[in-house]
Amino acid sequence: MKETPNLTYIDNLADGDEAFRQKFIGILKEEFPAEKNEYLTAMESSLFRGASELVHKIKHKLNVLGIQNAYTLAVQHENELRNGEHSLKQEFLSVLETVEQYLKTI
Amino acid sequence: MNCIIVDDEAAARAIVSQLCSKAPELNVMEEFDSAIEAIKFLNEYKVDLIFLDIHMPGFTGIDFIQTLKNPPKIVMTTSDTEFAIASYEYEAIVDYLVKPITQERFDKCVQKVLKGKSSGSKTSSGFPTDQENASGEDLYINIDRRLIKLKYTEILLIEAKGDYINIKTQSKDYLVHTTLKKILDKLPDDKFLQIHRSFVINFNKIIDIEDNSVLIEKSVVPISRSNRPELMRRLNLL
Numbered sequence: 001m002k003e004t005p006n007l008t009y010i011d012n013l014a015d016g017d018e019a020f021r022q023k024f025i026g027i028l029k030e031e032f033p034a035e036k037n038e039y040l041t042a043m044e045s046s047l048f049r050g051a052s053e054l055v056h057k058i059k060h061k062l063n064v065l066g067i068q069n070a071y072t073l074a075v076q077h078e079n080e081l082r083n084g085e086h087s088l089k090q091e092f093l094s095v096l097e098t099v100e101q102y103l104k105t106i
Numbered sequence: 107m108n109c110i111i112v113d114d115e116a117a118a119r120a121i122v123s124q125l126c127s128k129a130p131e132l133n134v135m136e137e138f139d140s141a142i143e144a145i146k147f148l149n150e151y152k153v154d155l156i157f158l159d160i161h162m163p164g165f166t167g168i169d170f171i172q173t174l175k176n177p178p179k180i181v182m183t184t185s186d187t188e189f190a191i192a193s194y195e196y197e198a199i200v201d202y203l204v205k206p207i208t209q210e211r212f213d214k215c216v217q218k219v220l221k222g223k224s225s226g227s228k229t230s231s232g233f234p235t236d237q238e239n240a241s242g243e244d245l246y247i248n249i250d251r252r253l254i255k256l257k258y259t260e261i262l263l264i265e266a267k268g269d270y271i272n273i274k275t276q277s278k279d280y281l282v283h284t285t286l287k288k289i290l291d292k293l294p295d296d297k298f299l300q301i302h303r304s305f306v307i308n309f310n311k312i313i314d315i316e317d318n319s320v321l322i323e324k325s326v327v328p329i330s331r332s333n334r335p336e337l338m339r340r341l342n343l344l
Binding site: 031060 | 206
């Protein structure tokens with residue numbers, strides 16, 4: 001079953017603090033697309049080590065958005081990139097698209 | 107308890123900051139997206155606790171710890187549990203939080219840190235260790251090869267002056283070759299407080315507080331923006 005990003009973790013952390021909630025969503029909306037673009041650029045240039053660093057940053061956001069399977073995929077992708085491999089690229093790109101679309105809705 | 111947050115990701119810093127905001131014992135002085143900037147800050151301010159990300163590009167959390175001579179307590183934050191074993195090799199590391207950090211786990215961490223603080227030891231500073239705090243109420247300072255005893259209750263404030271500090275007491279001033287950070291390590295946290303990069307005050311000697319300054323006897327001492335929250339937290343406000 002496909003996972004859906006959600007703000008459950010952030011809502012629990014905010015505990016009614018709307019200012020924090022909005023601030024955090026703002027950070028996600030700003031950082032995620034930038035990190036995604038940097039990842040794509042690094043992959044196009046076959047800079048796999050650099051790409052793995054970006055996946056490392058992105059995976060934390062996947063965790064925060066409650067998509068555990070996507071997080072696990074990101075961990076595997078980060079590790080393979082460190083070894084110069086990229087078999088999970090397409091699958092990871094699909095996750096990035098899902099998250100990007102979700103962020104446009106919140 | 108003054109703390110700083112070091113993490114290259116803004117989202118991660120925001121989460122730790124939010125968690126800290128719910129712990130009245132913690133005062134977040136600053137947040138840093140690089141370890142280098144944090145080191146500069148630590149050279150000027152007394153910090154009790156660092157929330158430190160291990161995995162940062164270029165200069166990792168472990169590199170950061172290795173550069174600190176007398177590190178404060180450190181709580182590592184990371185999503186890589188594989189770093190946990192390496193991090194526990196350092197005495198300063200008191201806990202290890204795996205992202206995403208839950209409120210419950212964070213609360214346990216704070217309790218652990220506070221428990222350690224109450225029974226913890228002070229770091230060395232160049233003051234004579236065998237005489238220091240002999241009665242728990244005084245401090246020895248080295249001036250012209252003489253060890254002079256100062257009671258905590260005599261000290262009004264301490265000002266940084268280049269490579270020296272000026273200890274102002276009710277009767278006279280003492281110029282000592284050391285840093286504010288080192289003397290702060292020797293003074294009791296409940297009596298003394300850093301309120302500016304260049305000033306530590308005896309909390310019990312405050313006469314009044316205006317917007318950005320404190321009056322200690324006849325001295326007006328500035329309060330910095332980052333130190334103000336801790337000062338206000340310590341006041342018994344009506």
